[in-house]
Amino acid sequence: MQTPPAQIFPLHPADRGLNSGAPEPLPPAAEKISAARRIFRISPVRKGLLLAVLAIFWQVYAAALGNELVLPTFANTVAAFFRSCMEGELTNNILNSLKILCVAYGMGLVLAGLLTTLAVTTRLGTDLLELCTGMFNLLPAIALLPLALLWFGLGYASIIFVMVHSVIWPLALNIYAGFTGVSPTLRMVGRGYGLSGAGFIFRILVPAALPHILTGLKIGWAFSWRTLIAAELVFGTNSGGGGIGWFIFEKKNQLEIAELFSGLMAIIIIGVLVENLFFKTLENRTIRKWGMKL
Amino acid sequence: MKSSVKEDAPPLTEEDLAALHAPAVPREPLLRARGVTLQYNTPEYMLTATYRVSFDIGRGDRLVLLGPSGCGKSTLLKAIGGHIHPAEGEILLDGKVITRPGIDRGMVFQEFDQLLPWKTALENIVFAIRNTRRTTKAEAVNEAQVLLKKINLGGFEHSYPHSLSGGMKQRVAIARCLAVHSAIILMDEPFASLDALTRRKMQEDLLALWSESRFTMLFVTHSIEEALILGSRVIILSPRPGRVTAEFDIDITAHNELDNPALIRLRERISRILLGDAPEYSI
Numbered sequence: 001m002q003t004p005p006a007q008i009f010p011l012h013p014a015d016r017g018l019n020s021g022a023p024e025p026l027p028p029a030a031e032k033i034s035a036a037r038r039i040f041r042i043s044p045v046r047k048g049l050l051l052a053v054l055a056i057f058w059q060v061y062a063a064a065l066g067n068e069l070v071l072p073t074f075a076n077t078v079a080a081f082f083r084s085c086m087e088g089e090l091t092n093n094i095l096n097s098l099k100i101l102c103v104a105y106g107m108g109l110v111l112a113g114l115l116t117t118l119a120v121t122t123r124l125g126t127d128l129l130e131l132c133t134g135m136f137n138l139l140p141a142i143a144l145l146p147l148a149l150l151w152f153g154l155g156y157a158s159i160i161f162v163m164v165h166s167v168i169w170p171l172a173l174n175i176y177a178g179f180t181g182v183s184p185t186l187r188m189v190g191r192g193y194g195l196s197g198a199g200f201i202f203r204i205l206v207p208a209a210l211p212h213i214l215t216g217l218k219i220g221w222a223f224s225w226r227t228l229i230a231a232e233l234v235f236g237t238n239s240g241g242g243g244i245g246w247f248i249f250e251k252k253n254q255l256e257i258a259e260l261f262s263g264l265m266a267i268i269i270i271g272v273l274v275e276n277l278f279f280k281t282l283e284n285r286t287i288r289k290w291g292m293k294l
Numbered sequence: 295m296k297s298s299v300k301e302d303a304p305p306l307t308e309e310d311l312a313a314l315h316a317p318a319v320p321r322e323p324l325l326r327a328r329g330v331t332l333q334y335n336t337p338e339y340m341l342t343a344t345y346r347v348s349f350d351i352g353r354g355d356r357l358v359l360l361g362p363s364g365c366g367k368s369t370l371l372k373a374i375g376g377h378i379h380p381a382e383g384e385i386l387l388d389g390k391v392i393t394r395p396g397i398d399r400g401m402v403f404q405e406f407d408q409l410l411p412w413k414t415a416l417e418n419i420v421f422a423i424r425n426t427r428r429t430t431k432a433e434a435v436n437e438a439q440v441l442l443k444k445i446n447l448g449g450f451e452h453s454y455p456h457s458l459s460g461g462m463k464q465r466v467a468i469a470r471c472l473a474v475h476s477a478i479i480l481m482d483e484p485f486a487s488l489d490a491l492t493r494r495k496m497q498e499d500l501l502a503l504w505s506e507s508r509f510t511m512l513f514v515t516h517s518i519e520e521a522l523i524l525g526s527r528v529i530i531l532s533p534r535p536g537r538v539t540a541e542f543d544i545d546i547t548a549h550n551e552l553d554n555p556a557l558i559r560l561r562e563r564i565s566r567i568l569l570g571d572a573p574e575y576s577i
Binding site for chain 2: 183185186188189191192193194195203204207208210286289290291292
């Protein structure tokens, strides 16, 4: 069994049948894309167009229906939105809602932080956190409203109670998952610098777990925003302070259906702003920039 | 090294031994491991990683712990780092027993995720300096910039770790250790995940850094070649439970000339020791 020695033949381009005869025309290296196609490539432009189509469909259908008590037209809804904003009624209610949201969200954040700090420092704390999140994460916040009414009566305290409940468990769960997921190497690096306690948590664990923490913050926000509107709807009647949920409830009672729709519109607009402006920006400036996006 | 080249004579000559074991001046050890037994628990077993291991490291030494996978070298390094406590024996640094992690021991790991991903190359070094020493921000930044230039990463100050290559990350990790001015730098197979060419370059650069500042270094590896290139002393550990089976002083000035006949013979001797202990061992 003898293998023949390898043979190497230098090939001349002409021998390979290439570059023989007339040179083949090459396509241009870069070709300008038409302006229309370039614009259509931008995702917000496409979504904006879709939104316009939906609005036109709404307008045409509502106009054909001709019943403002069932479905006001898009134009009337927008007009009602601006009118109630100008008069300050809607803006006041939005501000009220946002104020409660901030208080409850802040409280939830602090409590979730304390709970997870306890969980990462002691074993009993870990058990406590796992037990609590395992049980209470399954409990819809609204289901606690009757109990909240019993304990705190009608008013802000009850709303805040159920909202804190809606924020704290998903947030604590995510922060804790983030903390436990921090690699042993990074932990050893932090300990090697002599960091411990709060310094270790805030300089190593928190930034290293930020992808999970941001997820928790987003889920917490979504839960608390929905809970808030629902809670305002249920007992906004007596709390007096109002809120968007209360605004919607009231407008239904007064049969101002275009205003009711403008309230729903406000809920969507605020949600979109918070998610796409606030959280997106936060992500872009942190975990995306650091290459840590989950 | 004046011994004649005898490629077919693997056993070390007297001359070789004299050259290899030439501790010129008895050095005051900086770090002493005395009868260190390390154990850790898995769900089913209690494993003994090392059993009564003893060695000394003098100031400015480049000690290499060489051994097959699972001989407890990394565990030993973590124990010196203060992250694990010995079940028996003690480890002393400058005469004081090591009980917990501290800034007097810098660590470089094999993993690429040892840099803080939320800080740029420069900030990683500045963070290390500011957490371990009293300096102003400006001084720390200055020092970090000098270090980055020294490790040939001059243009990458503001790059985040995720945009650096594996070799660059390890360079930053080494620079970060140097910045802390630790008494000893512990390296846990820092070049094991690099490609062969980068690894070779990193070894050379590490030696260049060492000849500049003469830091004390404990280097863990399972590559005989790497041990011979980098070490001024090599300690060979047996498979689990790890025990010291041999110790060599490599007092050769042209340390990284692997074609040095004495080193060639030493390499063969070490591979025989390792192969005898662990048949599955491969380089």
